[in-house]
Amino acid sequence: MTGGGLRVMPPKAEMTGSECVSPTHVHCGCREKAIHSAEQVCNQCGVRFTPIRREVLKIIWESHRAVKAHDLLDRIKPKVGTAKPATDYRALDFLLEQGLIHRVESLNAFIGCSCSERQHEQLLLICIRCHEVEERPCERLMEAIAKELEQASFTMQRKAIEIHGICGRCA
Numbered sequence: 001m002t003g004g005g006l007r008v009m010p011p012k013a014e015m016t017g018s019e020c021v022s023p024t025h026v027h028c029g030c031r032e033k034a035i036h037s038a039e040q041v042c043n044q045c046g047v048r049f050t051p052i053r054r055e056v057l058k059i060i061w062e063s064h065r066a067v068k069a070h071d072l073l074d075r076i077k078p079k080v081g082t083a084k085p086a087t088d089y090r091a092l093d094f095l096l097e098q099g100l101i102h103r104v105e106s107l108n109a110f111i112g113c114s115c116s117e118r119q120h121e122q123l124l125l126i127c128i129r130c131h132e133v134e135e136r137p138c139e140r141l142m143e144a145i146a147k148e149l150e151q152a153s154f155t156m157q158r159k160a161i162e163i164h165g166i167c168g169r170c171a
């Protein structure tokens, strides 16, 4: 142990994820990119990116803060007047299934996925001051965990690590 804390270097393709929370960050680019990549994913999988699914994803991508389901319902109502909560929940399920958003279990909320590869494990850094959540690549970390689980004969169902703390901007 070097005492330097936990650091996982991102592969090149993932660098946009860390730029996302830099002070010079222009967020509308993130949202456009996310919507564009969602269109591509839906096209490739032959599933429909319906207006309600698009609207839900846009609301989640309004910032890098996690969005709770009931806040999402409040925000979507003025946009899609007739939407019922069940429709919104189905849209959330759809986005989760497609790997376009992630559930932040410890906050019971959702964030947009900022990785280009689909269906991956997550390391989520949750700032307790600004409430932004940064998604980091974590392959090596997860490999180590997988070894531990194997030794414990423990079968995991979902692998995600959520760390609460203070982000670089708030520190």
Ligand SMILES: [Zn+2]
Pocket (backbone or CB within 6 Å): 020, 025, 026, 027, 028, 030, 031, 064
């Ligand atoms: Zn952004």
Ligand SMILES: [Zn+2]
Pocket (backbone or CB within 6 Å): 102, 112, 113, 114, 115, 120, 122, 135
């Ligand atoms: Zn992701």
Ligand SMILES: [Zn+2]
Pocket (backbone or CB within 6 Å): 127, 128, 129, 130, 131, 132, 166, 167, 168, 169, 170
């Ligand atoms: Zn912060």
